Amino acid sequence: MEILGVKFAPLNVPLKRRLQTLAAATWTFAIGFGDIWGYLITAYLLLYTDITRYFLLLYFLWMYYDWDTCHRGGRTELLTKVVRNNVFWRYFCNYFPLKLVKTVNLNPNKSYLFICVPHGILSMGIVGSFATDAMDCKKLFPGLELHPITLDQHFKVPLFRECVYFLGFCASSVRSLKHLLSTPPKKPYTGKATILVVGGMSELMESTPGTYRIDVKRRKGFVKLALKHGTSLVPVLSFGETDLYNQIYRPEGSTFRRIQNYIRSFIGIPPVVVWGRGFFQYSFGLIPKRLPVTVVVGSPIELPKITDPTPEEIDTYHDKFTKQLIELFETQKHNYIKNAEKVTLEFNV
Secondary structure, rough: OOOEEEOOOOOOHHHHHHHHHHHHHHHHHHHHHHHHHHHHHHHHHHHHOOHHHHHHHHHHHHHHHHHHHOOOOOOOOOHHHHHHHHHHHEEEEHHHEEEEOOOOOOOHHHHHHHHEOOOOOOOOOOOHHHHHOOOOOOHHOOOEEEEEEEEEEHHHHHHHHHHHOOOOOOOOHHHHHHHHHOOOOOOOOOEEEEEEEHHHHHHOOOOOOEEEEOOOOOOHHHHHHHHHHOEEEEEEOOOOOOHOOOEEEOOOOOOOHHHHHHHHHOOOOOOOOOOOOOOOOOOOOOOOOOEEEEEOEEEEEEEOOOOOHHHHHHHHHHHHHHHHHHHHHHHHHHOOOHHHHHHEEEEOO
């Protein structure tokens, strides 16, 4: 039903679909506004409660003790297993729905660095595929200990930090990545996969429906780290990720983009104007659109272990990775993109 240009949801939507929408909305508001709510709730408990504030002070002591955990491999699976297996994530993944596809079997005794593109607005596909067990990622890649990466600033926010910790996330710092690539997996795992959405906030600002603009050519640090530790690179494409939200988009060099970059330099996150759908209508809101997202994991690129790689060596393997990423996109896009012949992988330079 459409009224004044607003397309409303029918009244007879099955309960299961309503719960799926609720799950998608809950995670959207949690990850989108979690930092703000973490600080606001903390301030309220400190200023306006009599007893809880003392427990909060004990929690601050725990935060101080636990401050570097995000750089040292994150929480143990004993603590994350229950949260990652929660039925909530089944509803979340089935909302779109999400699908995780592997193109080859990975050696369970090796270390891998999954390089994921595009970021999209909130990386829903990567979160559902690797930060939860709803897509059976550990069965799809047996033997591998999985560690998704997110902004290290999330781990500094009281209360909210526990949400990202209990999903198995680690910080997006060089220190954290070095630790993950250099340490052996914990038993019973025999190999390790670190999940990095390399484009980050730059790709977020490029995300618009029907486009795949990625920021890989300017990012070479991941190749340098992989070479230093002899870690195989694995290209990962999240088809449909950029279709979940509309965005007011302006190219690099425009006044709007300069404002975004200026604010980002202070808070780490650029301000964006995005819209998806609402609870009871499909025309606007902050909930992602109900559109399929398929995360495709490509073939690994074997890298030698070079303690101090030269710029030429880094460029050589970066070019090799880029070519394999393009090949993965071209061979898989017809399976997951409408009018695929008109869509290409665009590189920001």
